[in-house]
Amino acid sequence: MYRHGARRLDGTQTRFALWAPTCHSVAVELQDGSRHPLAAQEDGWYALDLACPAETRYRFVIDDHLRVPDPASRRQVADVHGFSQVVDHAAYAWQHTDWNGRPWHETVVYELHVGLFGGFQQVEAHLPHLVELGVTALQLMPIGAFPGERNWGYDGVLPFAPASAYGTPEQLKHLIDCAHGHGLMVFLDVVYNHFGPDGNYLGVYANCFFREDRMTPWGAAIDFREQAVQEFFCENALMWLLDYRFDGLRLDAVHAIGDDAFLAQLAARVRQAVPAPRQVHLVLENEHNNATLLTQGFDAQWNDDGHNSLHVLLTGEHEGYYADYASEPTHKLATCLEQGFVYQGQLTRHGQPRGEPSGHLPASAFVLFLQNHDQVGNRAFGERLIAIADTDALKAATALLLLSPMVPLLFMGEEWGSTQPFLFFTDYHDDLASAVREGRRSEFAEFSRFSDPEIRQRIPDPNALDTFTRSQPDLAPASRFRQQEWLALYRELLHLRHSRLGAGLDQARSLGAEVLGQGAVSARWRLGDGRTLRIDLNLGLVTAQAPAPAANAERLHAHRVNLDEFHQGLLPPRSAQVTLEPAA
Structure with a gap:
């Protein structure tokens, strides 16, 4: 089923495979220094069956001189530039083998960042709180391996390998296994639209992985016309769902993929590989509002239109992408509640049509939120909504969020009124660190508040350790009355959702x-x-x-x-x- 990477064949043999169509030779080098050439195959593939056990450390040698990690590495022991490790996914003994997931209409999503909680084991300790709150699905922000010790998640370069800073593959499986024991689904946010700027070597030996004729905010677009590229990401999705037993995936910014046929193919592969009675769910982030995809194997889409309309009404902010919602925001909110999307072909502020008709879809095809990693993390100072909106208005909007038939999503700490910021953070160094810092500050130049360069200089440096530590949520809010008041509200509303609305939310x-x-x-x-x-x-x-x-x-x-x-x-x-x- 898997072609990319190192795959265990039996108790002794491992098959190493690399798609490297723009190189002349490939060898696998083990940590003991031994080197073993891979045989050239058709369509740019190289492969070798080698006697070596699980946990063997290896890397590929390209054209006898360039040493690179496996782009489909299942584990990086240290940094993304170093050795990969063979993983035997069959070795983990699952405790909750009868778990088949939960129906989509029961979903209440809780989004969190694993690194800010301290790792997989620390997230596991947070599960009882989520159950008591009324959450039914934990969603992990991207966990793919990245350079350094910290990253906000969307700059990963080895998408098959859980970040070593968060723990081991076994610890991730134990987290998911434990969540299933609590009755919780676990979703994963995956990034298939770009790679981060440090640690991706694909362009050296497989430059046709990318297409220079189409650019994205992160550089040359990934070329989904290539069969091996399609397989790379389909295999990644299947690995998370089958080997780790995630209950669903949230696909980040698929509008930047620019290939709806591939997305439909991926959904079909997943549905074929995961037959009933097991239930898995696929969710999109899609700025293009392609409602058609929500009838082609995808369960739902994050409803930015709903968030943006509510945000304008709650805060009065109208710059940046909120400009598309500044005119008649109440009517836009009504459209969202009635039809799902606000933009269903209308022109945006850039004069471009956006979206497709969505009124035929069930309410559960839309994930609604007041806050998430983007809407908080994309703010210069990472302010949460509680710091910029009226408290009573926010409580009223929370009732809409948690009791409407759309699927609600909460962002970590929201339920206790956390005021901790969520900032954009990375761990780059030297020239790249400077470029990321200045690029971050220049993003806000069009906002009137940051038109003054001196004010923009106050925007936190993404690479400073303090930027990361300030974003860590307060995980012990019980002693504060205000936080207890918010917790009580969220618990009450979610109890009503489950006990009084329940199965009626379906369809x-x-x-x-x-x-x-x-x-x-x-x-x-x-x-x-x-x-x-x-x-x-x-x-x-x-x-x-x-x-x-x-x-x-x-x-x-x-x-x-x-x-x-x-x-x-x-x-x-x-x-x-x-x-x-x-x-x-």
């Missing part, structure tokens, strides 16, 4: 959304069991008039709406109420 469909006033909307959904869910939200500064509730409507949750106001259909400023009507 929930919109019954429409209407604008009640500036910042105020009312949205209704027909749940899969026939009941009607209604959420009224007012993020504005004046009272809004909502339709009177049905006589048999149950008041499921309210924030800043008293009983008299409820019966009159009045929504005070910065309030929310959620009602549930029985099936007809």
